[in-house]
Amino acid sequence: MGNSITLTIDGQSVSVAEGTTVRAACEQVDTFVPTLCWHENLSPANACRACVVEVKGSRTLVASCSRVAEEGMVVETNTPRVENARRVVAELLTSTTDYSTAPQLMNLVKLSSADTDRFSGGANWEQPVKDDNNLYIRDLAKCILCYRCVEACGDDAQNTFAITVAGRGFNAHIDAGFGRALPESDCVFCGNCVAVCPTGALMGKTEWTLRSQNKWDENQLTTTETICSYCGVGCQLSLHVLDNQIVKVSSPMDHPVTQGMLCVKGRYGYQFVQIEDPTPV
16 A cells, blocks of 8 residues: 555544545545536546635635645635635536536535526527437537546547537537537447436437436336446446336446446447347348
8 A cells, every 4th residue: 555644624634545636535534525527437627616625725725626635734625715616616507507407516506505596697508409310419508518528538438539628718618520410520429428427418319308208207217237248348237227128228337347438339239128029030
């Protein structure tokens, strides 16, 4: 094991390994820090600022998801300054974004007692749903520019680099290059961007269709664990079943082989299981 350092979090002393982030140190002492852009298997993007904390001696609030803990550091996670920052983040995001399928953002609103109407009436992300392929939908009115999809498509997982953030300021948006539709881009439709999206801006087409028909019921979903049969890698699949039909496939984020990531066949090639035509092939 490496060397350890000791810091204080909300008055509680904690020792952690060198290189541990402040967010992870908070987790070790059961101190909850809200996050939106942070993901356990992706590099910190420092995009949402929901996880900010106050560090003694620091002029500004720091992003706990990426700031590495230091010896003797004194951290406060619930000061008035921190609470106000989180509240404003929630209010700004909810003023521009459809957050109806964003549980983490909903939780931030509740935690910070945000007034979701504070900045309403101005510009927003309202735009048509992009339905340009058979596998997943892009509803960018729900996008909060957390960068998770970009990182999953990049060197954190897929290494396809099919999407990026284009534009600046309020015109910033996720783009497949020169405004192209996904089928015209380098996208391989692995769906790893869908797997890490926290807001439902990216959603499997089956799930999106069922939701639009008010037929999606989380309470009726069951999950069956199995191993993908397409190759010998050994990816674990979680089959999400509704009304005896597979409606979504995911993989556990803590699985040593996949870390939640799959290929297009593993994530979307499940329809053959449900073919009822007895005609021999």
